[in-house]
Amino acid sequence: MEDSGKKVKIAINGGIGFGAKLNAKQLITLSKYMNEDEELELTTFQQLYIEIPESNIEEIIEEFQSVGLACYPVGNFVKSLRTCNFCKGEEEEGMPVAKELNRRIAGKPVPFTLKVAYTGCPIGCGEPMLSDIGVMKIRDHYHLYAGGKAKGKDAEVGSLLKENLTPEELYETVEKIIEVYSEEGKKRETFYKFFKRVGSDYLIS
Numbered sequence: 777m778e779d780s781g782k783k784v785k786i787a788i789n790g791g792i793g794f795g796a797k798l799n800a801k802q803l804i805t806l807s808k809y810m811n812e813d814e815e816l817e818l819t820t821f822q823q824l825y826i827e828i829p830e831s832n833i834e835e836i837i838e839e840f841q842s843v844g845l846a847c848y849p850v851g852n853f854v855k856s857l858r859t860c861n862f863c864k865g866e867e868e869e870g871m872p873v874a875k876e877l878n879r880r881i882a883g884k885p886v887p888f889t890l891k892v893a894y895t896g897c898p899i900g901c902g903e904p905m906l907s908d909i910g911v912m913k914i915r916d917h918y919h920l921y922a923g924g925k926a927k928g929k930d931a932e933v934g935s936l937l938k939e940n941l942t943p944e945e946l947y948e949t950v951e952k953i954i955e956v957y958s959e960e961g962k963k964r965e966t967f968y969k970f971f972k973r974v975g976s977d978y979l980i981s
């Protein structure tokens with residue numbers, strides 16, 4: 777594809793499903809917007825970065841969505857939910873809840889990139905304990921963790937904030953935490969630092 781105009785980086789993935797996969801049709805669609813010497817960047821939070829022409833960004837995103845690709849902004853936003861592979865099945869592992877949570881929070885502006893992870897059982901393949909916010913399904917309810925830090929020599933597991941939430945309670949609590957961080961976090965303050973500064977009681981009071 778030849779285009780000398782300005783390009784914008786967007787994040788894409790195949791949406792929430794059984795594993796982080798892309799099908800052939802999606803790959804063909806993406807390749808239409810790439811020159812042979814261009815690359816897709818694979819991030820650690822199950823997103824690919826692609827640069828597309830700014831002049832027709834809306835039509836391209838619509839085209840991506842028509843083949844089942846999910847598109848998100850890049851930068852200081854809530855990332856799309858990083859999930860486990862739902863190996864025990866869609867309903868048992870709460871995939872509809874993960875999808876709804878993602879729909880509500882992904883792409884919201886925050887002081888610094890915020891990573892939220894979801895895992896369908898206590899085995900925890902989605903690594904919720906090491907994310908800014910982590911959700912773990914336990915039987916029919918959800919445990920919520922926050923303040924994990926995956927990077928650095930001072931990596932830390934998150935703290936359990938709430939146990940046995942219903943889906944609605946989970947959505948409301950996560951949305952409220954993100955709202956507080958969004959409004960009261962300092963510019964470029966990571967959620968980890970914000971969490972240490974304000975404390976868990978303040979976030980869920």
Ligand code: SF4
Pocket residue numbers: 860861862863864869895896897898899900901902
């Ligand atoms: S966290 Fe549980 S449901 Fe999800 S992939 Fe791992 S074992 Fe399967």
